[in-house]
Amino acid sequence: MPLHMTKVAYRATSLTEMHTWFAGREPEARLTTRYLPKRHAEMVGGSVFWIHKHQLVARSRIIGFEEADGGQTHIVIDPQLIDVYPVPRRAHQGWRYLDHANAPRDLAAGEEPGEVLPGPLAAKLAKLGIV
Numbered sequence: 423m424p425l426h427m428t429k430v431a432y433r434a435t436s437l438t439e440m441h442t443w444f445a446g447r448e449p450e451a452r453l454t455t456r457y458l459p460k461r462h463a464e465m466v467g468g469s470v471f472w473i474h475k476h477q478l479v480a481r482s483r484i485i486g487f488e489e490a491d492g493g494q495t496h497i498v499i500d501p502q503l504i505d506v507y508p509v510p511r512r513a514h515q516g517w518r519y520l521d522h523a524n525a526p527r528d529l530a531a532g533e534e535p536g537e538v539l540p541g542p543l544a545a546k547l548a549k550l551g552i553v
Contacts, residue, residue: 425520441503450499453470457495477508505528
């Protein structure tokens with residue numbers, strides 16, 4: 423199974439806004455990061471899982487990695503944003519690895535996530551083992 427990563431959807435005000443941003447990036451989008459992940463070969467075919475309001479809410483498939491200006495790295499992703507079942511996740515700087523076993527499932531066509539708890543509350547309940 424491929425390895426995934428998590429990344430905060432910085433400045434996104436809503437999931438709809440994220441979908442709009444990605445819709446204009448055909449055929450691929452690029453994220454710039456300072457360092458090439460050490461496990462980058464395992465991540466091709468995996469996904470970037472986006473954190474919005476303290477929850478994993480969507481993912482973008484990782485196509486590959488390429489050098490960028492100034493010694494940085496581009497993470498090349500598919501611009502199709504796939505909604506996932508929301509899972510609490512604390513915000514962080516940069517990106518973090520995510521094993522396939524811990525990745526949330528995709529929402530099926532027409533499936534709604536149901537009543538989603540606010541991120542901080544869901545995180546506290548998960549820490550207590552309630553959700």
